[in-house]
Amino acid sequence: MAKRIALIEDDAAIRANYADAIKKHGYEVATYASRPEASSAFKVRLPELAIIDIGLGQEPEGGFTLCRELRALSATLPIIFLTARDSDFDIVSGLRLGADDYLTKDVSLPHLLARIAALFRRAELAATPAAAEEIIERGQLKLDMKRFLATWNDKIVDLTLTEFWMVHALAKFPGHVKNRDQLMGDAKIVVDDGTITSHVKRIRKKFVVVDDAFDSIDTVYGMGYRWREGDGQR
Amino acid sequence: MFSFGLRAKLFVAVLPVFAIPVVGLGYVREMEALLKQQQEQNLITAARTIATALHDRPSLLRLRPQDPALKKDRQEAINAFGGEGAAAGGATAVAQNGVASGGAAVAGDASVASDGAATDAPVVVSPITRPVQVPMTVLAPDPPPATDEVSRIISGLNRAKSRIWVLDKKHQLLALAGSLKAAPDTDKTVDTKPAPPSFWERAENLLLRPLYSRLLTLPTEDFDDALPEDAITNGAEVESALSGIPATRRRATLDNRAVILSAAHPIWADDDVVAAVVVEETTNAVQSFTTRALEKLITGTLLTFLLASVTVLAFASRIAGRISRLRNEAEAAIDANGRVRKIVAGSRARDEIGDLSRSYSQLLERLAQYHDYLEQLGSRLSHEFRTPIAVVRSSLENLQMQGLPEESAVYVQRAEQGISRLSAMLSRMSEARRIEAALREGERVDYDPREVVQGSVEGYRAAYPGSVFRTAPDAGEMRISGSPELLAQGLDKLVANAVSFTAEGSPIGIALRQEDAFAVIEVENTGPLLPQAHSARLFDSMVSLRDSQAGAEPHLGLGLFIVRLVAEFHNGSADARNRPDGTGVIMRLRLPLKLGAA
Numbered sequence: 001m002a003k004r005i006a007l008i009e010d011d012a013a014i015r016a017n018y019a020d021a022i023k024k025h026g027y028e029v030a031t032y033a034s035r036p037e038a039s040s041a042f043k044v045r046l047p048e049l050a051i052i053d054i055g056l057g058q059e060p061e062g063g064f065t066l067c068r069e070l071r072a073l074s075a076t077l078p079i080i081f082l083t084a085r086d087s088d089f090d091i092v093s094g095l096r097l098g099a100d101d102y103l104t105k106d107v108s109l110p111h112l113l114a115r116i117a118a119l120f121r122r123a124e125l126a127a128t129p130a131a132a133e134e135i136i137e138r139g140q141l142k143l144d145m146k147r148f149l150a151t152w153n154d155k156i157v158d159l160t161l162t163e164f165w166m167v168h169a170l171a172k173f174p175g176h177v178k179n180r181d182q183l184m185g186d187a188k189i190v191v192d193d194g195t196i197t198s199h200v201k202r203i204r205k206k207f208v209v210v211d212d213a214f215d216s217i218d219t220v221y222g223m224g225y226r227w228r229e230g231d232g233q234r
Numbered sequence: 235m236f237s238f239g240l241r242a243k244l245f246v247a248v249l250p251v252f253a254i255p256v257v258g259l260g261y262v263r264e265m266e267a268l269l270k271q272q273q274e275q276n277l278i279t280a281a282r283t284i285a286t287a288l289h290d291r292p293s294l295l296r297l298r299p300q301d302p303a304l305k306k307d308r309q310e311a312i313n314a315f316g317g318e319g320a321a322a323g324g325a326t327a328v329a330q331n332g333v334a335s336g337g338a339a340v341a342g343d344a345s346v347a348s349d350g351a352a353t354d355a356p357v358v359v360s361p362i363t364r365p366v367q368v369p370m371t372v373l374a375p376d377p378p379p380a381t382d383e384v385s386r387i388i389s390g391l392n393r394a395k396s397r398i399w400v401l402d403k404k405h406q407l408l409a410l411a412g413s414l415k416a417a418p419d420t421d422k423t424v425d426t427k428p429a430p431p432s433f434w435e436r437a438e439n440l441l442l443r444p445l446y447s448r449l450l451t452l453p454t455e456d457f458d459d460a461l462p463e464d465a466i467t468n469g470a471e472v473e474s475a476l477s478g479i480p481a482t483r484r485r486a487t488l489d490n491r492a493v494i495l496s497a498a499h500p501i502w503a504d505d506d507v508v509a510a511v512v513v514e515e516t517t518n519a520v521q522s523f524t525t526r527a528l529e530k531l532i533t534g535t536l537l538t539f540l541l542a543s544v545t546v547l548a549f550a551s552r553i554a555g556r557i558s559r560l561r562n563e564a565e566a567a568i569d570a571n572g573r574v575r576k577i578v579a580g581s582r583a584r585d586e587i588g589d590l591s592r593s594y595s596q597l598l599e600r601l602a603q604y605h606d607y608l609e610q611l612g613s614r615l616s617h618e619f620r621t622p623i624a625v626v627r628s629s630l631e632n633l634q635m636q637g638l639p640e641e642s643a644v645y646v647q648r649a650e651q652g653i654s655r656l657s658a659m660l661s662r663m664s665e666a667r668r669i670e671a672a673l674r675e676g677e678r679v680d681y682d683p684r685e686v687v688q689g690s691v692e693g694y695r696a697a698y699p700g701s702v703f704r705t706a707p708d709a710g711e712m713r714i715s716g717s718p719e720l721l722a723q724g725l726d727k728l729v730a731n732a733v734s735f736t737a738e739g740s741p742i743g744i745a746l747r748q749e750d751a752f753a754v755i756e757v758e759n760t761g762p763l764l765p766q767a768h769s770a771r772l773f774d775s776m777v778s779l780r781d782s783q784a785g786a787e788p789h790l791g792l793g794l795f796i797v798r799l800v801a802e803f804h805n806g807s808a809d810a811r812n813r814p815d816g817t818g819v820i821m822r823l824r825l826p827l828k829l830g831a832a
Contacts, residue, residue: 014625017628017631017632021628021631086661086668087671088672089671104620105621105624109632110631201719219718219722220693221693221718221725223690223692224693
């Protein structure tokens with residue numbers, strides 16, 4: 001049975017375009033133009049993934065409210081914010097509400113679909129034990145490529161999908177500098193340099209939450225970033 | 235600045251106060267003239283009264299008065315005159331023709347008419363002017379009672395501080411009464427206990443008295459009140475009175491210390507003038523009145539001027555102070571980077587300066603709004619355009635997924651390229667805003683800018699293979715406070731800017747050095763020079779000085795704005811100038827070093 005995706009977006013053209021593309025990839029799509037409409041539908045039946053715009057018609061923050069409601073109904077339901085807003089403040093707010101990813105409308109449809117697929121995979125495999133060959137280990141870092149789960153010293157680092165892909169891109173070849181374009185490609189996003197910088201900043205913070213001494217992501221000024229192998233080199 | 239500012243101008247405006255004494259002086263003069271006239275009238279009236287009392291009583295005039303007062307006065311007059319009068323003794327001066335030998339009483343004095351032919355009145359008056367010539371033999375015995383009559387009458391009619399004398403047609407003094415000076419004892423009783431001077435009087439005495447004594451002369455009571463012969467014999471008023479017409483005359487005392495006003499009136503017997511009565515007074519009363527008035531006028535004027543000047547100066551200082559404060563704030567309201575601050579000076583005052591301040595504030599507020607609008611235009615545009623772009627992009631992507639024929643696919647691909655460029659532009663527009671947000675978060679660390687610059691240069695060599703980067707020799711260790719990521723971002727913008735202006739193969743210089751307490755980063759490139767007029771605005775939002783070239787990457791004028799933001803975050807500054815040799819441009823970041831760092 002096809003997965004059911006809820007798409008909440010107030011712009012009819014975008015809604016239809018996205019719905020068409022998603023449907024074409026074998027998902028079932030329920031579209032809603034406003035928050036009340038979506039809320040009442042969710043009370044009847046929860047979707048298996050939700051893509052939410054933040055500004056919904058008359059409610060500039062309607063998406064945030066909806067995300068909170070959804071999170072209250074289900075702790076595991078994957079939620080993606082897809083919005084025209086790209087300020088750090090909005091991104092942090094959105095992620096803090098429990099969204100799994102935050103995308104601006106610059107994202108291409110293939111990138112969006114890749115995320116949808118990845119999030120479904122993560123949700124499915126959450127319960128099953130990880131197969132050894134799917135795990136990349138770099139010192140204290142473990143990346144479970146199946147479930148998109150990152151751990152540091154066996155503690156889970158709560159990364160979004162985009163962030164996980166960025167960490168993966170860096171940690172796959174420690175010591176190699178990844179420039180911003182490469183990171184974008186690997187993380188399946190298209191954003192500007194500044195956004196990459198704030199992504200990296202957020203990733204560092206998340207690692208610091210589980211380990212104060214974390215400093216494995218190096219900034220190579222003017223070039224990009226690099227995963228530093230091992231500990232205590234400095 | 236204030237060489238001839240408001241203060242001086244308003245001070246000059248006060249000067250017309252000095253017109254007051256001029257006007258006042260005229261007024262006082264007028265008063266003085268009036269008072270003098272009045273005095274003359276009074277004297278004439280007095281003379282007439284006395285004359286009236288003596289009219290048609292020729293018998294009274296026959297005898298020469300002999301009262302002690304007259305004697306005394308005459309004595310004084312004599313003393314004053316010749317100084318030898320003392321020798322003549324008490325009664326010397328008086329000789330009565332009738333009582334004496336009857337012939338020539340006084341020898342050789344033309345003024346003393348001894349020939350009785352001229353007058354039937356056998357009156358002889360002492361020859362005051364020639365006392366020494368009066369022989370002792372002509373000493374008068376006790377006067378007959380009739381002579382006292384005139385003295386009594388004139389004494390009775392006498393006024394304070396006036397002197398009355400009566401003389402006959404031969405200019406012979408018949409009677410004399412009163413004194414030009416106030417009686418000394420009465421003066422004393424009045425003045426014995428003067429009120430202690432008040433503060434103001436003392437201040438006035440101290441400060442102004444010297445001035446007054448220079449400018450004005452207070453009439454003195456210390457004058458020579460002698461009755462000169464000349465006054466008796468040649469006085470115009472006497473002549474006039476003796477010819478039947480009342481007259482007045484003014485003359486100075488012999489020592490020139492006072493002016494004596496005299497009025498003469500004829501005494502008639504039937505239709506003949508038999509004698510004249512002369513009433514004399516000093517003009518001291520009028521003069522002292524005038525002097526007092528002038529003193530008061532000057533004092534008043536000075537006080538008024540002082541008060542007006544102080545008030546005007548205080549007022550002018552306040553106004554000037556407020557205006558210059560407003561000016562200073564207005565000057566500082568827009569800083570070198572065009573940021574607008576609010577004006578507070580006088581914004582609550584309810585006068586014109588307050589109005590000025592408020593309209594300044596309004597003006598600046600509008601300017602600030604406009605400025606904000608410009609700065610946010612980019613990010614707003616980017617936000618508003620993002621949705622329609624998403625529509626176009628998703629439509630194109632859906633189209634592609636449908637498996638288009640070859641020829642259609644080309645167009646879709648071109649459309650996608652176009653929309654990507656548009657999207658990139660919009661991202662750049664919102665970049666400045668995002669950096670501003672990052673700056674607000676304001677995470678600062680101390681770092682060595684050398685690492686950033688060195689790392690970045692490596693990166694640029696890889697990123698711009700067509701360009702040659704030259705670096706300056708390594709500077710010593712330095713620490714600045716800020717964000718290395720942001721500095722790298724700012725440097726990226728500077729280098730991108732330099733690369734875009736430089737012909738391929740030309741070197742781009744990147745130097746980091748320490749200057750005083752600043753870390754200075756310079757990015758130098760050959761290429762077109764900056765127009766001088768706009769170099770200060772170069773680092774403003776949405777300011778681009780490039781010639782637009784078809785097909786080239788669009789430039790929104792945000793790159794250098796970001797550089798400025800980064801510099802400001804480091805409490806530093808960014809500027810641009812042309813190379814001295816005119817071959818290119820130098821962009822410079824000046825970032826203050828961390829204090830206390832090694």
